[in-house]
Amino acid sequence: MRVLISGGGIAGLTLAYWLHHWGHTPVVVERAPHGRLGGYGIDFFGTGYDVAARMGIADRLAERQLPAESICHVDGVGRVTVRLERRLLEKVIRGPYLALMHTTLEEALGGAVRDRVEIRYGHRVAAAEQRADGVDVTFADGGHESFDLLVGADGVHSATRELAFGPEERFARHLGYAMACYPVPDTYGLGPRRVHHNEPGRQTVLYPTGRPGELIALFLYRTADRSVPPRTERRDALRGAFSDTGWLTPRLLAEAPRDDLFMDGLTQIAMPSWHTGRIALVGDACGAMTLTSAQGASMAMAGGYLLARALHRHDDHRAAFHTYEARLHPVVRQRQRRARALARSLVPATGIGLVAQSAVTRLILRDAFTGLLRRGYGDTTSVLTHD
């Protein structure tokens, strides 16, 4: 089958790899001109690691890990108040854990499909019309082409979802936060650790990217505003949200780029169904979980793998879509619930809440509380464990 995949991110590239592996012909259209630059760090474990291992790229990923021996919380003057050692994190997760740049994972997936799958950068789908035996696609450059299936792997603000299922508002669940991040030169002597600083309703995070002399500054804040400011206004909006904050935050904000600043709300996508006719969705497009789950990339890879496998096992695409969704949708729903629960307490809104969070965290970050931590983290196991 010829399958058009809209979006060459984690879900799209994983799906392309496995479709090709099982004898289909995927074509990927990616809106960005060529790969993506910049990015942010991700925790990577469970299903994502499992699928990466099956693709033979886990070792390559392990070689390119971020220097992250611990995760620390610091107070307004930089004193460490809480420290989570990587060793304990691995114990809680019960399996291999990698700290990666999101772009590292995308590059590895890109490497796995290069020379096997056609990827058209700087392209996007403008319209799609379903027939009984195919999907007629019109591209933004005016070109027309027909495919057997169309899969939207174009992220949380998916245009494919909009075309086939309706506007984003219908499926978006806002968690009451916005985030922003950008790279800064490493003039802070951070070392191999990720550092968090919380103030009421706001969190600043700093971590190394693995590229010499470069760190990522990430900002997370509570807001009822669901709109994302235009690029030219983001820097001012961020500085406004973090005015009068402590630690290194003012210095980091002084280094904010004028317009190349990634900013978005924390939005989950919840849909009654992930497919309609010959069009299906995968990854954030149908099941965005937000960064509080630390499993979005894993679920995107699970989706790519399971959808391709279902298409391999069933001749009829309807049966395949049904099998894929029946397997993964309940898992995503359950992990989204966990991510919402975590979001409620991630950055306490008040000073008293912060003191309580710090005290409880200090108490439970010990080996003796591994079971409790595990429950707090939610289900981190691979959905493919018994396959």
Ligand SMILES: Cc1cc2nc3c(=O)[nH]c(=O)nc-3n(C[C@H](O)[C@H](O)[C@H](O)COP(=O)(O)OP(=O)(O)OC[C@H]3O[C@@H](n4cnc5c(N)ncnc54)[C@H](O)[C@@H]3O)c2cc1C
């Ligand atoms: C700050 C941050 C931290 C995170 N931390 C973690 C973590 O610790 N662990 C974890 O597992 N996950 C984490 N995530 C979530 C994870 O990054 C996502 O869940 C994952 O990237 C989803 O993959 P995807 O392929 O579905 O979507 P994306 O990665 O968003 O990829 C979508 C692709 O589609 C392309 N595209 C968009 N629109 C179009 C269009 N119209 N036409 C063609 N192409 C298009 C985009 O350019 C992109 O390449 C984090 C996310 C953020 C923002």
